[in-house]
Each structure stands twice: as C-alpha cells, then as structure tokens.
Amino acid sequence: MSTLVTVLRLPRGPDPNGRGFDPNSTRFVALCPTTISASTETWTDSVEVGEEQRARSALRESFLRTLIAMTNKQVQFHMYERVEVEAKFGASDIDVLNFQVSELQTPIGVQKEALLRAKHRKMLLMTVYDADDPPIELPTDD
C-alpha cells in the first residue's frame, strides 16, 4: 500500500480584487525602494521623512510653476536621434506623459495641434525662449 505525500497547504491562488505584486513583499521593498521611506513598512525617522516631504513639495511646486510659465511660449524639444522640433507649449497631462502643443514645426510640415509623448524617453530637454529673454534649458521631471 502506498501513502500519499503530505502537503502543508495548497498553493495560494490569485487575489480576485487586484493584480498582485504586493508592494510590502520583501522582494518589492528590496528591489523597488522609494525615497519616501514612509511608504514602506520599514522603520522610519519621522523628522527625516518630514524634511524629505518638504523638499519634495518644494520641487513639485517649482516644477508646476515652470509648466505654467511655459504656457503659450515658444519651445524647442530635443528628442532622440538628434531630432529637434519647435512648437508653442500648451500643457502637460497630470502624469507628465504627454505634452499638448500647437504649431508644431516638423520636417514634413506644420502640425496645428499635436500631442508629444514623453513616455519611454530617458530625458527630454526643452529650451524655452521668447523674444526678450535669452533661452534657458529646463530638464523635465522624466
């Protein structure tokens, strides 16, 4: 007579409510650290977190003000493969994945309205200028 091998439990199945990849798992915490240590379950120094939060808020505000200041300004996009296009900057979407522009000057003609994708780009440089001010280079938060 043969005996069945004992199992401690059955394998855990999928969570019907989510796609998984638990951000609190050891592997996730180790391989995807965030600078906001409060978002993990590791011990935190509340003073350190507070200072970090303040710095991040200041940077976010500065970035948003920059985007507002760029509205309707003439902008030059430096993209991959040494492509450079000029357009009038309109707006960015909330995740800074797309930029809405007008009068986009392309090698094959002028596009009245266009959406430029920032996704999958390591870095995107935009030179903002108008007639009276010298150009300044602004790195995007990509």
Next chain:
Amino acid sequence: MAMRQTPLTCSGHTRPVVDLAFSGITPYGYFLISACKDGKPMLRQGDTGDWIGTFLGHKGAVWGATLNNEATKAATAAADFTAKVWDAVTGDEVLTLAHKHIVKSVNFTQDSSCLLTGGNDKIIRIYDLNKPEAEPQEITGHTSAIKKALWCNNDTQILSAADDKTVRLWDRNSTEVVKQLSFDMSVSSMEYIPDGEVLVITYGKTIAFYNALSLDMIKTVDAPASIHSASLHPDKDFFVAGGDDFKLYKFDYGTKEELESYKGHFGPVHCVRFSPDGELYASGSEDGTLRLWQTAVGKTYGLWKCVLPGEFSCVCAFPNHFQSLEFTTGGLQVVETAQG
C-alpha cells in the same frame, strides 16, 4: 512504504496554459511565469506555486512567456501581435513591441539586454532593450510560423523551431543559418540547456536530445503517447514529458527507461519544465491549471512534507476522491490527492 506523488495544483487561469518558464535562482528564491490563452500571464513563487501577480495588458491569448535569470523582467508573446516586456517586481508593463502577426516566443539574453521574438510572420527578431525605439535585427529563412526561438552558445547563436518542420541554428551577427535539422513532422517543443549544451526536442511520440552546438543527435526516446513538451533535469539523470494522454512521464536519461507516469491533469499537457534546482517540475495543461510535481517523491521541499514511517496512524479518503484526512502524531491534515 512507497510514497505516492501529490501534485500541487495552481489554479487561477481560466483557459489552457500553453507555456511556462522558470527564472534562475535569485536571493528571493526562484519564480515561474505561465502563459495562458486567457491573455493574463501570471507570476508565481517557483517552489510553492503561490501566486504573486498577474501581468495585465495583452488583448489576446498569450502564447509564450519568459523571465530573465534574476526574475526582475518578464516577457510575453501574444496573439494581439505584440510582445511585451514587464517589470517582474512591480508587474508594470515596460515595453510593447509591435509585430505584424501573432507572436509565439520570447527569450532574454543572459544579461537581459536583448530580447528574441518569433511568431507567425516567420521572422526572428532581436530587440535591443537599451534602445527600444531602434528597429530590431531581423532573421529570415523559415517558411512557416516560428514556434520557439532561443538564444544559445553564450547568446552568440540562435536556435529556432518552426512549423516548416525544421530546427535551425543561426549565427547572431551574420544572421546566416549555421546548421539545420529536418523532421517528418512539426516539432512540438524545444528546450535548451546551456550547461552541457543540450537541446531537447519533441515531435510525435519522440523526445530527442541533440548537441546544441553541432546539432548532432545524442539519443531519442519514444513515449506511449504524443508528446507536447519535455524537460531534462539539471543533473541530466532524468527527463519528464507530457502530452496528449494527460499524463506526466518520468524517464531515466541514461537508460531511457520509463520510470513513472502520473495522472492528474484533466486535459493534454502543453508544457513541462524542471525548476532550476531540479527539485520539482511544473506542467501546464489544456485544463487551465499548472501542477507542481516532486522529483524525489516524499522529500520535504516547498509545500511537501516528508512524513516518516510510524508517524501515521490512519488515512481516510473523502467520498469526493480528491482529498484524504490523515491522522498523525502531529495532528490532523487534509491532503489533496493525485488521481489514479
């Protein structure tokens, strides 16, 4: 007392499981990815089968899935004409690579810098993942849909199997064919073992072993039924195979003797692979499940527990025939049984 194999069933998929792959051994264990016709490939902890996450994004059946050695990246091939690269830690989609037809196979290089794809458009493509916008290198030659394309020989060569009944070895740089094998029927699966340069090919009822560098045949073994997939143990002492009759077969690689056969799946077995440590093998089936099987039946490993003689006092089977109640010195346990 002889021990009977208790496979662990991993549920979750709702359609046939057509491909599966293990990662290498990482500091967090090893992992398993499964490709399913439901379009939702899943990542699982390799030694327990515990679900970790589902990669959401494909709009069609997923025909191929793979992990890089570190299990930090995943790649999938689908009927929506795309191959996708994923972050295997967060589950996020990283890249979508558009193709002109169903994609069947994906494979990372050892350093994860390049991805090989192959599918129904008969073209093998090499993508540089550091320059995803660049056009892929293309290798043409196959006259039918490509089933599998794998890096070999330290990523300097490529092995491909297609419905044109050939297996071809290509040089990566010249994109020329180095060697070719022709068969009387389509190859159903292919596995490449870098350590020892062994190629495992299945066709009809045959499991064939070749030298991956020279494509010289080492040996062939015939199974009792049509085989869809086979896998060689890392120590090259056993191999396992599964196919049309729903069973898993275990053979001695040296003597070619059939050692065991296990029932359990409720449909044809489409894919089977040994784990990187050789302690278990996973099978995917038309029945929509993955099952994990012990290489050494009765050994304590993962969710399996070795129970020594004398620890049992009684075993009672439930009327459903799928579970049994075991009274042991350690307490009561409900155990899921293998069928047959």
